[in-house]
Amino acid sequence: GFPAADSGYHDYAEMQAELDKAAKAYPKILQKLSLGKSYEGRDMPLIKISDNVAKDENEPEILYDAHQHAREHLTVEMALYLVKMFTEGYGKDSRITRIVDTREIWIVPDMNPDGGEYDVSGGKYHSWRKNRQPVGNGGYKGVDLNRNWGYKFACCDGSSPVVSSETYHGPSAFFAPETQHLRDFVLSRRVNGVQQIKAGIDFHTYSELILWPYGYTTQTTAAGLNGDQQKTFATLGKAFAKSNGYTPEQSSSLYITDGSIIDWLWANQGIWAFTFEMYPTTPGKGGFYPPASVINRETARNQDASLTLAEYADCAYRAIKKEQ
Ligand SMILES: NS(=O)(=O)N[C@@H](CCC(=O)O)C(=O)O
């Protein structure tokens, strides 16, 4: 569990309890499902929020996922904030109500439960990033989930082949059960060949950035990402940045990443996918372990961007005034 001073953060059991509470309190608009099990056998919760939630309605779908990286605990709080925002705001806030009534929202609060639990084991932080899967044959553990996706896997020196590396991409794409499960869920949202999930945010910490594809190349346009699409990504990214004060940029301007989730979500499934790097900007302001006192402010900071993404999900091109 977390160090006592940081008990404001939710560990795995507390996160699950929070989600169970929400499912009990809001059965009409929230369903608690499962993506499957992590490597060590922990359930990976999947939350669905919508009106008539038990029905698969013909409404644009949105995906918010968090905690691919174990030490980035603020992202679990971000996912729990979204659950709270949509449920408590429904029927009270007109903007939230309209989104819940016209969209199907999927939230994955914890992509890496094994890594997260290991990172806080013994009541101290281990600065752990990866999952907890054995790799290689020297007793090492950990695949970097955000290098294990199957678009341009290990293509471009944007990850490491070394099992002990923090950015070890794994022996093959989707080697990690955690990335397999989210891949399989996203693929299951193809109905008559059309991907129902239209847009998404993958939450990370830290640096306060809004990132869009591609990460594998510094080219602004490339195969599967044309000029209008680049313009749409950048326009939406800048709009999000205006609302939360983060810095908007193409993911590769940070550094080249290959096998990232947003490159796969976009290139393989046509999903308008962004990575949000949350608070803080620098190690001096807490790095991966900011005090629990910042949780409320730093999660609420992304309310407007999260809602705006959902509002554009019927037609992202509206952001550049282009018809579908
Ligand atoms: N959260 S983080 O690991 O420090 N940065 C992310 C950036 C993701 C990206 O560039 O697409 C990563 O390297 O996977």
Ligand SMILES: [Ca+2]
């Ligand atoms: Ca619905």
Ligand SMILES: [Ca+2]
């Ligand atoms: Ca649907």
Ligand SMILES: [Zn+2]
């Ligand atoms: Zn990360």
